[in-house]
Amino acid sequence: MSTASLCKLSGAGLEGGLQGTHCEFNVEMPVREMQPAGGSELSMHIRGPSKAVISSRPIPNGYTVDYFPSEPGEYILTVLCDNDHVPSSPFTVQVKSNPEYKPVGNHLKCSATGPGMKGGIVGKACLFSVDVKDAGQGKLALALTGPSKTELTRSDSSSGYEYQFVPKVAGEYTLKIAFSDKDIPGSPFLIHISETEQELNQQQPSANLNRNQGGAAVQIGVGSGGDPSKCKAYGDGLYKSVALKPTTFYVNCREAGGGGKLHIRMTGPSKTDLVEVEKGSGFQYTTKAPGTYELVLLFNEVHIPGSPFTVIVSEDPNHRGPYSFPNKVKVHGGGLRAGRPSASSTFYVDLADAGAGTLSVEIQGPEEAPIQLGKHDNGQTVVSYVPPVPGEYVIAVKFSNQDISGSPFTVSVQ
Template identity: 25%
Template sequence: VRAAGQGVLRGETGTLNSFNIYHREAGAGALAVSVEGPSKAALEFKDHKDGNCHVDYKVVTPGEYIVAIKFNDQHIPDSPFKVFVAPATGEVRKLELAQFHDQGIPSGKAFTFTVLTHRAKGHLEAKVVAPNNEVDTIDIVPIEDGESYAMRFVPKETGNHYIHVTLDGAPMRDSPFRLRVGGKDLCDPTAISATGDGLVKGITGQKCEFLINTANAGAGILTVQMDGPSKATLDAYELEKGYKVRYTPLAPGSYFASIKYNGIHAPGSPFKIPVEGKELGGNGYNETSTVKIDAVAKTSKGTVAVVPEYQGDASKVTAKGAGLNKFFPGRPAAFQIDTGLAGTNLLMVGVVTTKGPCEEVVVRHQGQGHYVCSYRIPDRVKGFIFIKYGDKKTSSGLAASEEEPLGSSTILCKWGRQINLYGVGFYTYTQ
């Protein structure tokens, strides 16, 4: 069962707001429609007897309404619908949205858009509802007093944000406006395309295939859902520029393939697929198969290699052991490094002498952020040990007298101390 039309998207007071319900492929069942909100809705329901129903409703008070559509006591896809009804008359009708880019906005950076008021009289307000349902006030700055205003806020997280703009408490047309915040890896579901014979037709008992091109869509969660008279075996695997999806239907009839990226339908989704052939399974009613993929960012040239980012704190790393104080020429010396409380980052260990690099430096990860470092220097020379965690430097190399001991705690806070050794090498370890 599917619902479509302006009436499940927006409405106006005092006028008929309409939408259609399509249930031809759903089989026999009970269909229920309700409209709840600030005022009671006058509801009209017309069954055209061809698998299509028409619904009209009229309300007198502007605000947010909930349109719920159930089939056999279960919500149909996307139900309940949130519909914002604007006043049919009044100053709020003069408001117009301008310069609003609704997707690909990074979190943590200011987002600004413009509302044209055309000298509408009243108190203008704006707020944003974040994905965690927190409500923040949007700053309003006049550009041309009485004509246009700039509205600015900083999204703090990724996901869909809803912006409400009201005049004397009445929402402007199409309010709230959805803003897609993509974070560091910007996600654009509109860049996705799906092609292949499997989206056009199918035969029961045979594998049907189609391709989903995710190039330039960014990283996100790709969800493919098949609804139809039978549960279809469904799987997907990665290609250079996207993913190939395969499914096998068991009963003839119409199937719907919904392709979503981070919860947003790709262009053309859901796809209606007629399937022919013998009945091999299924109960004739709607059954669902789903596959989810943690899709990586891809370009037209293939997969993007994303460099990981680490946030480990070097000040919480400690080092201890006899090898920090002295060594015997030609024999291995060792010390330990503990990063267990510092978080994940890149550990770099270097041993250097006045004669050049150390011939042998070995770092072994023992688990839980504990490392054993060993080195071997053949001659009696002066040397230094360097330990770095991440990109943050805590000090520069410090020369010390031969008599000064190195100590065994927090060498990261004073790395580059002199030790009684002879040689140097540099080793980089990725945790």
């Protein structure tokens, strides 16, 4: 008797659901003693009026499968175990129209380019463009803040929009660009405005405020002069915080002299949001989980007095439920680096230290690549996919809706 014939499926998602909502069902797989060596592989794909993102999360003796249809209509849901159909597969599911659903585009497909992103001169137009042609449906929102109120003007282009602004005062401006309420890659951007062209040419572009998995970084200012030993950091946020609570600290480099660049980096058990709240001196971070974090403060690449700081983050007493640690998800395998057309590529996901949360895997490329998820005897999740044609594929691996370290992965299929 095949392993597939012993699988049991249940849940409303086998019959259908509502457009723009998560549809779920459970797959109960045979106990380990009944599985072949190495564990059984579960694979599923769904076809219909729209590309429905499908993912799964482990449960005792199986998986909960989730798919998200963005268009109403009839879909064909196929569920395989060890390449054999489970009972009643393929399923015909009906997705009903949802008048309240508003499709959300992919902010990661947007980009901003142009000379105005690098800097400008007082009184002269700064130009840049935002490319949204591959982002799908969504709302683009821009906000420019700085030493003076500056108006953004917009015109249409073949790939999105062209923008310009005329700064009235020199200094650092912050440009925030969001698509479907999510920052596009690189946002928010720091733009340095100079009084003269000569001054602009002497400046080195400031880095963007940026975030990375398991930590965050902020870089402020330009130049290479000044004395790091004259910088002072103060505030409780240098030493302690509470998970999920915004915490502030301050850095005073006014006595360092000579100009310089302040770089702040925070790493620890979870992703950390780090933002500038007072220009050049006040900073605020929010951690996602308790634990010990390291806060690094560099001035011109040299530690200021006291750096690095050890920050102890305690639990939020009002938080209900376990914490999630996406940065502790581990992945390995050749399927994250390269592949061949019509050949199976595999990688492994280790959730042993990740806490509570949901694993999701999504692949985007020239054509849809069906994803197979299975359990290995060592407890890891086996992810296999078959890219149908050559090209570049992007694999997003998320835990609790957050990219794990290194995600998204770019895979070249040749």
